Amino acid sequence: MISESLWQGIIMDKTIQNMAKIREEIQSRNQEKKYDVNEMPEVAQMILDRLGIEEVPIPIVAIMKSLNFQVVAGELKDEISGIIGIDDDLAKNFKSSKVIAINNKDNVGHQRFTMAHELAHYLFDFDVSNQIVYYNTYNTFEDENEEERRANYFAANLLMPEKKFKKEFDNVVIKNNLYVTVEKLSQIFQVSGEAVRRRISELSLQV
Numbered sequence: 001m002i003s004e005s006l007w008q009g010i011i012m013d014k015t016i017q018n019m020a021k022i023r024e025e026i027q028s029r030n031q032e033k034k035y036d037v038n039e040m041p042e043v044a045q046m047i048l049d050r051l052g053i054e055e056v057p058i059p060i061v062a063i064m065k066s067l068n069f070q071v072v073a074g075e076l077k078d079e080i081s082g083i084i085g086i087d088d089d090l091a092k093n094f095k096s097s098k099v100i101a102i103n104n105k106d107n108v109g110h111q112r113f114t115m116a117h118e119l120a121h122y123l124f125d126f127d128v129s130n131q132i133v134y135y136n137t138y139n140t141f142e143d144e145n146e147e148e149r150r151a152n153y154f155a156a157n158l159l160m161p162e163k164k165f166k167k168e169f170d171n172v173v174i175k176n177n178l179y180v181t182v183e184k185l186s187q188i189f190q191v192s193g194e195a196v197r198r199r200i201s202e203l204s205l206q207v
């Protein structure tokens with residue numbers, strides 16, 4: 001398992017260039033035809049393949065940094081999981097004009113999911129060509145619209161890629177013990193138990 005900190009050390013120029021290129025390609029495809037929720041498994045896997053990421057947990061902080069995001073954890077109102085901001089004015093107070101703030105009261109797994117969720121907004125909803133500033137608040141309990149559903153499904157697929165998830169599930173599953181099975185997968189993928197449970201049912205896996 002490659003730790004997040006090790007990945008930080010090896011975010012190489014190549015990752016930064018690759019991610020910038022991927023971002024551009026997604027943007028131009030998005031202008032022709034908006035990405036559909038059902039395309040998320042394929043897009044998430046494409047990103048992981050092109051970055052050469054085969055191990056979990058997926059180094060989401062490193063991916064955000066390669067896109068020049070500053071990730072900050074702070075006190076947010078209870079119901080808010082995260083905020084993404086793209087605004088030149090942010091550079092006055094942060095090291096970048098692209099910032100993701102995550103709620104420091106959330107567990108690490110939830111925080112990682114929030115980052116991947118916000119990455120989806122950056123890739124699919126922020127339109128570089130005609131938007132100068134973009135802000136989006138992620139409220140875990142809000143009613144989901146199309147954009148939110150796409151962001152959540154992208155995050156699930158990025159952090160728990162289908163093939164890898166099924167493989168690890170087969171390795172650790174304890175029949176008739178959902179609780180322990182979820183705990184183990186939650187450790188392996190570094191996501192919340194709730195996200196694991198949703199993924200198990202999304203992929204129609206049987207415990």
Ligand SMILES: [Zn+2]
Nearest residue numbers: 137138148151
């Ligand atoms: Zn959102």
